[in-house]
Every structure is written in structure tokens, then in C-alpha cells.
Amino acid sequence: MTTTSTPPTLVAEGIGKSFAGVHALTDVTLEIRPGEVLALMGENGAGKSTLLKILSGDQPPDTGTLRMHGEPVTFSSPADAMAAGVRVIYQEPEIVPHVSVAENVYIGRLPATARRFNRRALRERVRADLERTGFTGAIDPDTLGSRLSAAQRQLIEILRALTSDTAVLAFDEPTSSLSDAETESLFRLIRELRESGVAIVYVSHRMKEIFELADRIAVLRDGRLIGVRPAAETDEEELVRMMVGRDLSSMFQRRHTGAADQPVASTESRRPVLELRGVTSDDVSDVDLVVHAGEVVGLAGLVGAGRSELARAVVGDVPLRGGQVVVNGRPLRLRTPGDAVAAGIGFAPEERKADALLMHRTVRDNLSLAVLDRLSRLRFVRTRAERELVDRYVEQLRVRTPSPEQQIRKLSGGNQQKVVLARWLARRPDVLILDEPTRGVDVGAKAEIYAIIDELAASGVALLVISSELPEVLGLSDRIVVMQNGRIAGELDRDEATEERILALAIADHAAEGASR
Template sequence: MSKTILKMENITKEFPGVKALDNVNFEVSEGEIHALVGENGAGKSTLMKVLSGVHPYGTYSGKIFYEGQESTFQTINDSEREGIVIIHQELALIPELTVAENIFLGNEQTKNRFIDWRKTNSKAKDLLNRVGLKANVDDLISHIGVGQQQLVEIAKALSKDVKLLILDEPTSALNETESDNLLKLLKEFKEQGITSIVISHKLKEVLAVADNITILRDGQTIETLANDNITENRIIKGMVGRDLSDLYPDRSNDIGDVKFEVIDWTLGHPTIAEKDIISNANINIKSGEVVGIAGLMGAGRTELMMSIFGRSYGKYISGKIKINGKEVKISNVSEAIANGLGYVSEDRKEYGLILEDSIKKNISLANLTELQDKFTINSYKETQIGEEYKSKLNIKAPTIEQKAKNLSGGNQQKVVLGKWIFTNPDVLILDEPTRGIDVGAKNEIYKLINDIAAQGKSVLIVSSELPELLGICDRIYTLSSGKITGEFPIEEAEQEKLMTYMTSDGGM
């Protein structure tokens, strides 16, 4: 029988107006990979923050036993000294520092009170080899990809003699190949005796790597399942409290004429002269249609969307936009909104929300003219709108005055969607609308997309998950190296075919 490395008993944690954890019990065996799953807001990240000392002893009730001893961590440094290292979903690297400097930040390799750069670089090389990262120790973090940055975070954890590694949504920003490599690495760590706790919404990955799976729902422990012939649907039932057999809801297609066209769109790099990010792209969307953009990371998906939405990225070189057959001028965000466009960014915290503002103020932000009362904002109407969208989108929060920063990722995403739906757009661009979101919230967002399309509006979706595009779109374009390489009605779109065109060098 495996030795227990971690036992958390009756953990309760409250925030103002919210009980985030309610008598949670969680147990992990030494050397296993243990998955922690649940809907957004279930309490997964909060539980790990309690464990690691981010929420210090005394701010919660219950007991934590680590390696047989009761733990009373006051800071994250306390837990790291005991070999517990947490890697958060938002990577904590400094872009302007090198790989080696980031690995040993706060854990500097010194000699006679000065940094020993030879020792630093030598140890960093060993750690990079251990995690399989093909990068130079003197590369700046800003010059390497997100997948490589994730490996730097893991190398940083290994430098602290990690015994218990906690990864919060480690593959949310990675492509399929990078995700597979990370999962293989976790299995290698298991063979080396390192215990891992993985928080993930990607249930296929959970089933591929985890020994045991603990499900949280509404801040409570529901059950722990051994990964023995269980299915995604079995896990989903525990997460949402019901069967979710139709993740991608059916809808009746009532597709009309072409509403929105992008013609011969070419976009230059914002800083590198004569480098095109997008080359002669042509796409169109009809009223009532949901169209997907499939491409690997780095293909130019987000850059294309941002440039369409008021030239928010890059250097415009050429191309036209037509709405209902007429060419329109859209050279800034205000003109994009005025012409009926809405854009939900892939980075909700950077571009989608003002985190210090309330749900109410975030929802009203893109359409303040609708709430204008002479020279001021009609606060009564703003409150009405906030309550309406909180209810309509099932935003889980005690009140609409809750700050956006205190919401779970899925609820933050619903606020961003609410903000743009309130502008009543004719064309809604969704860039990775379900990234880092649980299956229950995904299902709600898919139903919302169907509702928008049913109103005769057009929806353009970028997603890294091909099953998602295949499940909700009427038509899919493929993008590779800044070029549109294919266009497929959903009846002809297959995952293998899409991947072939996503890696093609040729354009349409």
C-alpha cells in the first residue's frame, strides 16, 4: 500500500460573501499523479493555495498533514522549503530576464555573497536537459514560446528539490504536441518518485496521465475515483451533478446571405519591417452562421482577429472589409464597434476585463452610450443591465458589485461575453472562448453561441481545440503561417484533414 504524502482534512475557506471551500477532504499518495477536477469556481485553485501557503495558516479552518506532520505554512516560501512547489496558470516569469536567471530567481547560486554565473548556467543546463527543453540558458524569456516557458517553470520547480509538484491548468496555452510532451514529462517524474497534483479541464489528458481523480463541486469534495476504466462522462457527471451527454448542443441552421467579408487582408509585423504576419487572407461569414478558424499556435489566428477588429494589432498593409456587401472603414476599435463588431479576446485578463472593477461596470464598459443620461451614466439602468446579464449568463457571484479579479476563470469569461453581447453586435468574434473553462461552462457558452446565431447574427470563432470547432461550427477555415489554406463545410471537415491544412505551406 502506498504511503500518504498529503492529507487535507475538513478545509474550509471563506471570502467576503463566498464560502470557497466547505469541509474539503483531499488525500494524495506518494509518487502518484493525482488530478483535481471540477467546474470553474469549484474551489480547486483555492485548495492548492491553502496547501502552498498563499492563503496562510489561520485564514482557513481544518488541518493539513504533509509527510506525516501537521503543516502550518504562513507563506509560499514555507511550503517550498518542504518541497511543495506550485506552478500557477498564469506563469510567473520575468520576460526581460534570461532562462537561467528565471530558474534561480529567489534561489540564486552564490559564492562569497556574489552570484556564481558559472554554477548558475551549469545547473540551468542540467535542468533544461532534464525537462527536455531545447533552449539556451541565456535566451530571454520574451524570446521563447509559451510551451517552452512552461518547461522553464518546471525546471524552476526542480531546482527547489521538489517532492510535491502542483500544476494549475499546465496545458491550457499549449498546442497538442507541447501538451503531449508535458504529460510524458509528468510520467517521467513519477518514475523518479516525484508526486504531482494536476488541475485540468482537459479530461482526455486527465485520463491519460492520472492515477486517481478527485472531484470538487461548489467547494465540497464529491468523490475520488481510481483511473480504472472510467469515462469522461463519468467524471463530468460528478463535476456538474448531472449527465452532460450533449456537450455540443444541436441547433437548427437558418443561414442567410453573406454578412461580413474580409478581402485580400495583409498585415505587417508591428516592429519587423517587411515581415508579413497575414498574407492575402479572404474569409466571409453569413448571417446565422458560425465559422471557425483552425490553426496552430503561431499561425496568426489572434493577430488576424485583432487586426480585423479595428486594426488592434500589427501594421495594416492592404485589404478590405465589407458588411452586407458594402465596403466599410474600420481603422480603430470605436469604428469596429460602431459597425457592429464585437471581440472577445483570448486574454480576458489583459484585454477583456478591468479586474479591479465590478461585474456591473465591466459589462457596461463597451456600450456606455446606451446608459448615458445627459452628462452622466444612469446608474439605475446600469444596475438593471448588470443583473440581467448575471442572470442570463449564469454568472456565479454573490452580487454584481463583485470585483472581476475575484471571479473564477469561467465566470470572468461570461462577464466578457456579457460585455460584448450588450453592444448588440452583428458580428461577434470569439478568440479561444472556452480556454481554461470547465465542461459545464463550455456547454452554457455553446448554447449562448447558438442563441446569437439564431438571431441572424454572425459568429467567428478561433479555437485550439479541433473537436470544439467540429462540434459548433457550420464552416471552418484553416490558417497556416499567416495564410488561409483551406475552407470546409462542416460535413467535409475531419480532424485529420484540418490538421493537414493547418500545417500546409500553401494558401488558397
């Protein structure tokens, strides 16, 4: 704010954006200056991705304007933004799988004469580009797009940017898929770009990188810009405070019934129901975790930390590469989710529509799905028993539906989620795993879902709740386990857990450092 010497390349003024009534961004004003790295930080859902999408022309803002070199601009597509010199490099860039690296880099602007493009000239050009940027050897120009690693795909996107006129270059957590050496090359490149006057936006959770690269750091929270600090004048503590410092009392519902209120000696004295012993899959490594009867364990971490992947492994949806899942002292043989269900594990997945609901069937069909065998005699579904069961749970969970015969797609997100919960309650599971149980759910239904979780715990069910909303994790959990990079980064008891400590564990470069902080 103090340096007025360099006019900003791109200014976002009063940007607002909402999705289905939820404010993703509210009145965000930000200057992006040439020859500077601006870091963008914030929790999951703080609005970083939305802001990047608006900068890249992927989505139009509802309110506010973008100015390029002082002139107002409207990007109605990523192509518009690129033409103006604004590019965003996402974690998983779009690559054409069946053509070479070289063609992928110059896609849309292939050197052509009479519609025949010169393959050799193209290859040489990309080779020179790689040399210039210090990535020789990282990638072969002739490799097919489909064979590239995430890091190499990102490199293609970077090369695309470097070989066209780029004034603003934004990176979305670029290092999450890079090795240390690749990260070094990337940082060197970013610094060179900065020297040459490119304005750089750098989104990351990793404090170390931020302080290594950034000139200024902007923090978003709940869609608002909390502040912009020169990197030299701030520290990790202040940034974490800015990221989480919301009004804690606003959201979560304290537990008022059940185990938490009773004077329980310690979790150790209770019976372990779900035990994970060194659980390893393609995405998670060596996870040890215990959930006791009547306990709610919150599983926190950043998006991509491996929480959903852990759940999928525990319910037998993806194969275990090692370790054991034990329920009530009995090790499970998990070949399909059916084995987990038979062992008493229920699982409400994150993607409700894609993975849980039969959108074209009724509330009744959706609710009774996991208990059809129990409702049947000689394979015939006992319709009266089914109707009674459905009526009971619709009433108990206060599912707002005109009738159990209503198509589920006509219900609100919160009521759909209640039906998914009811599906598992009807099975009376010993273990219930809920992945983002309140995503896309309105505030009223949220409170009701918290109450349901609470009652379940009181009735002795062992619950593992994955949530990206820290207040929710804090409000619900007896114990909080934090994951990072597919591993357990640390564990916090209800009394010692704060948003700051969870976040510190989730973003610390090494789990040990975070725990000692």
C-alpha cells in the same frame, strides 16, 4: 480510498474558500500520495485553480487544514510551501527577465562565496541538470529570461523544483503551451518523478493526457469534490458527466419573448448581419462565423480558447492578419475600434473595470460615452437630451442608482454591467458582442441581464455572447459555436446542444473527433 498501504504525502481536509461571498471551494478533502499522479479535472471555475493556490501557499484556505506527512501545516506564502516541499508549476511562471536561465533556476539560492557568485560553476550545474532531465538542447543556460518561450519558462520552473527537495509537485495545464516533442519529454520526466516517489498533481482538460498519465482522477464541480476514480476504472464519458452533472434547471432563464418563441423557419432564411470570413489574428486562425439579425450566438470554449481574442479582432482592437469582417454585407476596414463602432458593432469587454468603466466618473458620463457625438450639436453636448437619454436607460434597464450623478464605482457589479450595456443600447447597434456579460454579477442582476439580451434579440440585434458558464450559453443561445486553440471546433444548434457535447468539442484533441462523438 482502498489502498492504505502508502501514507499520503499531503492531505487537504475540508478545504473551503470563498471570494466576496462566492464559494470557490467547499469542503474539499483530497489525499495526494507519493509515487502517484493524481489528475484534477473540472470545468472553468470549478475550483481547480483555487485549490492549487491554496496548496502553493498563495492563498490561505478559509476553512480546513493541510497535513504534510500527517502533521498539520500552514503555508502563509509560496516560500513556506516550497520550504515544505510543495511546488506548483503554473502555465505562465514568473521569470526574472534580465538574468540568465541558470540564474533564474537557482534564484534565491545562488552558489556564492563572499557574496560573489561563481557564474561558470552555476552554468555547469544547470547544464548537468538539463542532461539529467533529458532537456538538453531545449534551453541554453545563458539565455536571458526575457527571451524565453512559455514552454521554456515552464521548464525553468520544473528545473527549480527538481533541484530542490520536492515532495509534491503540481502542474497547471502544463502542455497547453508545449509542442508535441516537449510534451513527450515532460511526460517522461513526470513518470520518472513518480518512480522516485514524488506526489504529483496534474491539472488538465485533455482527456488523452489524463488517461496516459494519471493513476487517480479527481473531479471538481462548483467548488466541490464530486469524486475520485482510479484511472483504470473510469472512462471519458463518466468524467464528463461528473464535470457537468449539475442541476440544469437551477440557473438559466429561458427566453420568453422574441424570436425564439415565434415559429421561425430556419436561421438561413434570416438576414446575416455579422459575417466573419477566415478571420485570423495573432491568436485566432481562420474563423468563419455568421450571426443573423435577431439571433443570439453563444461562443463557448475553455479559458484561453481564443474567444475574447476573436472579439478583440472583430472590433478592431487587435490587427487582423487575414480574413474579413462583414457587417450588413459591407466588408469593414478595421483600423481602430472606432471603425467597428461606426459600422454598428458594440462591444462590452470581459474586464469591466479595466476596459469599460470610467471608475471616477458618474453613471451619466459612463452611459453616454459612446453616443456623445450624436448628443452634440456644433460639438456642444445637449445636456437635456443627454439627461433624458440617461434617465430612460437607467429606468429601462433598472439600474439601481440613487441618481445618474452617482459615481459608478459605488454601484454593484451587476448595475455597473447594466450601465455598460446601456452605453451600447443607446447607440442602437446592429451587432452587440458581450464578453462574459454576467461575470461578477449577482443572481438577480444576472436574470435581468438575460432578459435584456433577450429583448435585444427580439428587436433584431445580432448578438454574439461569450460565456464560460455552460448553463448560461445553453439558456441564451439560438446557436452555439465552440472554440478551441483559436479555431472553431464545432457548432451546435439550440436543440442538439448539451453541456456534454459542448465540453466534448471544447476539450477534444481534434475537433473532428469531438463532433463525431
